[in-house]
Amino acid sequence: MSTKIDINSSSLSKRKLIGFLFISFCLLGVLVALMGLMSLLVQVIIQGYEWVTPNLIFNYPSRHPEQAGLWAALIGTLYMMGLTALITVPVGVGAAIYLEEYAPKNWFTSFVEINTSNLAGVPSIVYGLLGLSIFVYFLKLERSILAGSLTMSLLILPVLILTSREAIKSVPIAHREAAFALGGDRWQVVRMAVLPTAFPGILTGIILALSRAIGEAAPMVAITALVYITFVPVTPMDRFTVLPIQIFNWVSRPQDEFRGLAAGGIIILLILLLSMNSIAVILRNKYQVRSEE
Amino acid sequence: MIKDDKNLKVRKSHRLRVKIEGKVVGFLVGCAAFITILVTISIVWNLAQQSLGFFSEISIIEFFSSTRWSPILIPREFGIAPLVAGTFLVMIISSFVAVPIGLAVAIFLAEYAPNNIRKILRPMLEVLAGIPTVVYGYFALTFVTPLLKLVFDDMIIFNALSAGLVMGIMIIPFVSSLTEDALISVPNSLRQASYALGATKFETSIKVVVPAALSGIVAAFILGLSRAIGETMLVTIAAGATPNLTFNPIESIQTMTAYIVQLALGEAAHGSVEYQSIYAVGILLFIITFAMNTLGHWVVRRWRNVY
Numbered sequence: 001m002s003t004k005i006d007i008n009s010s011s012l013s014k015r016k017l018i019g020f021l022f023i024s025f026c027l028l029g030v031l032v033a034l035m036g037l038m039s040l041l042v043q044v045i046i047q048g049y050e051w052v053t054p055n056l057i058f059n060y061p062s063r064h065p066e067q068a069g070l071w072a073a074l075i076g077t078l079y080m081m082g083l084t085a086l087i088t089v090p091v092g093v094g095a096a097i098y099l100e101e102y103a104p105k106n107w108f109t110s111f112v113e114i115n116t117s118n119l120a121g122v123p124s125i126v127y128g129l130l131g132l133s134i135f136v137y138f139l140k141l142e143r144s145i146l147a148g149s150l151t152m153s154l155l156i157l158p159v160l161i162l163t164s165r166e167a168i169k170s171v172p173i174a175h176r177e178a179a180f181a182l183g184g185d186r187w188q189v190v191r192m193a194v195l196p197t198a199f200p201g202i203l204t205g206i207i208l209a210l211s212r213a214i215g216e217a218a219p220m221v222a223i224t225a226l227v228y229i230t231f232v233p234v235t236p237m238d239r240f241t242v243l244p245i246q247i248f249n250w251v252s253r254p255q256d257e258f259r260g261l262a263a264g265g266i267i268i269l270l271i272l273l274l275s276m277n278s279i280a281v282i283l284r285n286k287y288q289v290r291s292e293e
Numbered sequence: 294m295i296k297d298d299k300n301l302k303v304r305k306s307h308r309l310r311v312k313i314e315g316k317v318v319g320f321l322v323g324c325a326a327f328i329t330i331l332v333t334i335s336i337v338w339n340l341a342q343q344s345l346g347f348f349s350e351i352s353i354i355e356f357f358s359s360t361r362w363s364p365i366l367i368p369r370e371f372g373i374a375p376l377v378a379g380t381f382l383v384m385i386i387s388s389f390v391a392v393p394i395g396l397a398v399a400i401f402l403a404e405y406a407p408n409n410i411r412k413i414l415r416p417m418l419e420v421l422a423g424i425p426t427v428v429y430g431y432f433a434l435t436f437v438t439p440l441l442k443l444v445f446d447d448m449i450i451f452n453a454l455s456a457g458l459v460m461g462i463m464i465i466p467f468v469s470s471l472t473e474d475a476l477i478s479v480p481n482s483l484r485q486a487s488y489a490l491g492a493t494k495f496e497t498s499i500k501v502v503v504p505a506a507l508s509g510i511v512a513a514f515i516l517g518l519s520r521a522i523g524e525t526m527l528v529t530i531a532a533g534a535t536p537n538l539t540f541n542p543i544e545s546i547q548t549m550t551a552y553i554v555q556l557a558l559g560e561a562a563h564g565s566v567e568y569q570s571i572y573a574v575g576i577l578l579f580i581i582t583f584a585m586n587t588l589g590h591w592v593v594r595r596w597r598n599v600y
Contacts, residue, residue, distance in 0.1 A: 019494055029394040037421045112327075118583065125554065133572075154332050185315045211423065225557060266427075
């Protein structure tokens with residue numbers, strides 16, 4: 001070892017000084033990260049608060065900024081979230097149950113595991129390309145809300161599988177053993193012993209996955225293209241737009257008024273996200289307390 | 294006796310039902326797991342098929358050797374170099390922000406912060422991670438760019454620097470949470486041994502804990518940067534739409550992802566060369582990020598110290 005440790009006190013104070021400088025650097029880093037967050041929120045609120053009016057929420061997009069609103073995008077987002085949840089939840093939770101409870105330890109299982117973590121790292125725009133050629137053109141769903149939801153489902157599937165697996169993994173093995181000892185078969189054990197305990201965790205995972213989907217614009221841009229929608233989607237085959245795309249649309253315009261509108265739209269989007277995340281946090285806290293008992 | 298026999302029959306049919314139900318569910322959840330593989334196959338197949346169409350019209354040599362990307366304006370030229378340069382320029386700028394700050398935040402959270410501060414700080418970082426990328430794009434364009442313009446007079450409104458800096462802030466939580474996981478998994482006995490030898494807290498963190506967690510930290514950086522490469526809306530909004538082979542951060546550039554968005558927005562005719570070009574760019578993007586992610590996971594597995 002080349003590091004020689006001196007024990008005289010002047011060197012110790014020097015070492016302590018270095019330690020102090022280091023922690024100052026770390027604190028500075030934390031500060032920069034928080035400043036970034038703060039200035040982002042402050043900027044959005046200052047620019048956007050006066051644009052958050054009933055017009056913004058209930059009107060359709062318009063060339064005149066003071067009349068423009070994001071009603072179509074808001075309904076489109078909610079509609080798409082519903083459909084996406086219907087499609088992803090059975091598949092994602094099912095795959096998680098398979099991987100945790102059923103899968104034998106073989107090459108197929110480890111392949112599925114590696115594959116899932118790789119899918120989570122695929123850029124979202126690539127999912128957009130996939131959706132564009134498979135759902136929009138190959139399956140002829142056109143640029144519909146169904147095509148958008150299917151694309152979004154594929155995008156959040158790996159996230160949902162990972163979080164659901166964590167939730168299932170955290171169920172104590174004793175619960176399973178007790179259920180098996182009572183004579184349950186595998187599915188009965190999963191249904192009656194594992195899933196009820198894992199449920200809050202899975203629900204948290206679903207909400208977090210959906211809140212990621214709400215903010216994703218890139219794959220939706222590929223699906224919807226440039227749209228000017230002045231109607232609310234009714235059937236799953238209607239064309240649609242979502243909040244982040246509407247915001248993107250407004251940001252891209254050079255006029256200051258549209259930038260303000262964009263900030264107003266961002267406030268609505270952030271409120272939606274924040275309320276979903278707080279539900280998830282509340283659920284998680286409740287869940288953590290229970291598992292410690 | 295007869296009654297018992299009937300009960301037995303009921304129980305048998307019930308058991309049969311349970312058995313069938315179990316088999317059906319087992320099959321269904323197996324299918325669900327298989328779908329994930331199907332997704333991968335269709336991504337690869339779809340990108341490969343569409344870009345084969347592209348490369349049958351544009352030679353692959355031109356794609357990699359030409360230094361001009363002009364898919365619509367005549368004379369058309371498809372040289373990917375400007376898009377790749379733009380992508381990496383933004384990534385490099387973002388790494389100057391995300392790597393040191395991500396590491397600092399992680400060390401602070403894992404080694405220094407008392408529990409109550411950690412409890413406040415972690416959710417705040419999660420908020421930072423949960424903000425949609427369009428919002429970061431808005432922030433870069435309307436806040437960071439005007440700020441930078443005070444320093445760089447001749448800066449173009451859409452520029453790589455602003456997008457890169459904000460991208461760095463955006464991936465801090467991603468880098469720091471992965472790094473923190475790596476630091477936390479270093480067993481306490483190592484720290485205690487270090488203190489027992491008379492090391493200060495700083496020496497313990499830097500000379501004992503960080504080296505022990507190095508594989509996880511390196512992996513966090515690689516995965517974070519791979520995320521920066523795949524990020525789309527932020528660079529579309531703030532970095533511009535001029536394919537530009539430059540490493541000057543105050544110029545307007547275009548990344549691979551931003552090009553895909555630009556073309557997808559215009560509803561390019563299905564089957565045309567420019568439509569297929571987004572798949573050629575897409576497959577390159579997929580290969581780069583896939584390679585980086587695989588490298589990241591490999592680093593963790595290969596160099597992990599198991600305690």
